[in-house]
Amino acid sequence: EPEVTQTPSHQVTQMGQEVILRCVPISNHLYFYWYRQILGQKVEFLVSFYNNEISEKSEIFDDQFSVERPDGSNFTLKIRSTKLEDSAMYFCASRDGLAVAGELFFGEGSRLTVL
Amino acid sequence: GNSVTQMEGPVTLSEEAFLTINCTYTATGYPSLFWYVQYPGEGLQLLLKATKADDKGSNKGFEATYRKETTSFHLEKGSVQVSDSAVYFCALRVSSGSARQLTFGSGTQLTVLP
Numbered sequence: 001e002p003e004v005t006q007t008p009s010h011q012v013t014q015m016g017q018e019v020i021l022r023c024v025p026i027s028n029h030l031y032f033y034w035y036r037q038i039l040g041q042k043v044e045f046l047v048s049f050y051n052n053e054i055s056e057k058s059e060i061f062d063d064q065f066s067v068e069r070p071d072g073s074n075f076t077l078k079i080r081s082t083k084l085e086d087s088a089m090y091f092c093a094s095r096d097g098l099a100v101a102g103e104l105f106f107g108e109g110s111r112l113t114v115l
Numbered sequence: 116g117n118s119v120t121q122m123e124g125p126v127t128l129s130e131e132a133f134l135t136i137n138c139t140y141t142a143t144g145y146p147s148l149f150w151y152v153q154y155p156g157e158g159l160q161l162l163l164k165a166t167k168a169d170d171k172g173s174n175k176g177f178e179a180t181y182r183k184e185t186t187s188f189h190l191e192k193g194s195v196q197v198s199d200s201a202v203y204f205c206a207l208r209v210s211s212g213s214a215r216q217l218t219f220g221s222g223t224q225l226t227v228l229p
Binding site: 091106 | 151156157158159160161164204216217218219220221222
């Protein structure tokens with residue numbers, strides 16, 4: 001069964017460092033998403049991406065964040081200069097464009113720990 | 116704005132007990148409603164969904180009915196198993212745009228004891 005894969009599963013970094021989280025969405029999907037979950041808190045929407053551009057972003061997704069689909073298969077989230085409060089589980093998701101209420105398929109998450 | 120409020124956890128039940136996890140929502144527009152489940156060490160998986168009022172979503176013995184009058188989408192299962200131990204998330208999406216994102220509740224940790 002096709003699935004969304006994310007790497008790394010866990011990354012530890014120093015405050016101020018750049019981090020890139022990688023995702024390989026399901027191959028025929030058109031919409032891509034990043035969510036995050038700070039420990040013990042809600043899963044929060046960060047950004048959605050369609051047709052090679054950001055279609056929507058939340059207030060969390062500030063200038064420190066960027067997304068890219070560099071090669072038609074990967075979908076990356078970059079944090080330019082990490083802060084302690086960026087420590088969270090980051091989930092990538094994708095869906096096809098066939099139905100408005102279509103299912104989002106999520107990856108297993110990348111846990112980011114900022115020290 | 117859109118928001119989802121779900122029952123605080125953790126919830127601990129014995130095997131074969133009846134499960135209810137409450138979920139209520141507020142939404143601008145007409146939302147689709149979802150329950151996602153996260154098993155230990157895994158990603159979020161869609162458990163069931165309902166796209167209009169009075170629809171009942173069901174999967175793996177779980178059910179939830181879209182109640183517009185009470186703005187609720189409570190998750191139920193008649194007889195839980197140890198393998199149902201997971202975190203359950205209620206979510207909504209207002210389908211006014213094709214790229215619309217999900218709004219999640221805070222999640223409810225369920226532990227089922229043998």
